[in-house]
Amino acid sequence: MEEPVESDPRVAALEDRSLLVLDDDAPFRLRLGRALGQRGFDVTSLGSVAEAREHLKKQQPAFAVVDLRLEDGSGLEVVEALQRAREDTHAVILTGYGAISTAVAAVKAGAIDYLPKPADIDDVVNALLTGRSDRPEPPENPMSADRVRWEHIQRVYELCNHNVSETARRLNMHRRTLQRILAKRAPR
Numbered sequence: 001m002e003e004p005v006e007s008d009p010r011v012a013a014l015e016d017r018s019l020l021v022l023d024d025d026a027p028f029r030l031r032l033g034r035a036l037g038q039r040g041f042d043v044t045s046l047g048s049v050a051e052a053r054e055h056l057k058k059q060q061p062a063f064a065v066v067d068l069r070l071e072d073g074s075g076l077e078v079v080e081a082l083q084r085a086r087e088d089t090h091a092v093i094l095t096g097y098g099a100i101s102t103a104v105a106a107v108k109a110g111a112i113d114y115l116p117k118p119a120d121i122d123d124v125v126n127a128l129l130t131g132r133s134d135r136p137e138p139p140e141n142p143m144s145a146d147r148v149r150w151e152h153i154q155r156v157y158e159l160c161n162h163n164v165s166e167t168a169r170r171l172n173m174h175r176r177t178l179q180r181i182l183a184k185r186a187p188r
């Protein structure tokens with residue numbers, strides 16, 4: 001049996017604890033929503049941009065955790081809509097497709113942080129509770145350079161629909177070298 005998680009005193013001290021979790025991966029969305037609820041947030045979990053737009057017409061949450069890529073659009077659209085509806089919203093973007101350009105776009109859209117999936121729940125809570133002027137603490141377990149390289153190669157490989165030749169061309173890499181990298185396990 002899981003050990004119950006205590007409510008975070010920083011969350012308990014908040015006047016408005018409303019939080020929107022937006023992710024099209026239902027099992028991940030449910031786990032994340034449950035974990036944030038245990039920490040004291042009043043969680044609403046949704047799975048699409050359309051659902052989020054409808055929800056924002058009725059309620060504008062103080063906090064949001066939004067997936068970057070959703071089946072029916074971009075999480076950036078939702079963050080922008082949140083910022084228009086409520087300027088003090090603290091939104092965090094989660095993504096499995098980390099890139100500097102999307103991180104910059106997320107911040108321009110109004111997100112206060114940008115975290116790679118899978119994200120540690122404590123990192124998500126810390127990012128949500130960090131003010132815009134505060135600098136977040138560096139992660140305790142940052143990805144190794146080898147892991148970052150591997151993640152980038154995997155992302156490009158997915159974007160190329162698992163076409164090795166096209167991926168190798170885009171990465172300016174020999175096809176056989178890419179095949180050897182793809183055959184190995186992910187570095188830690």
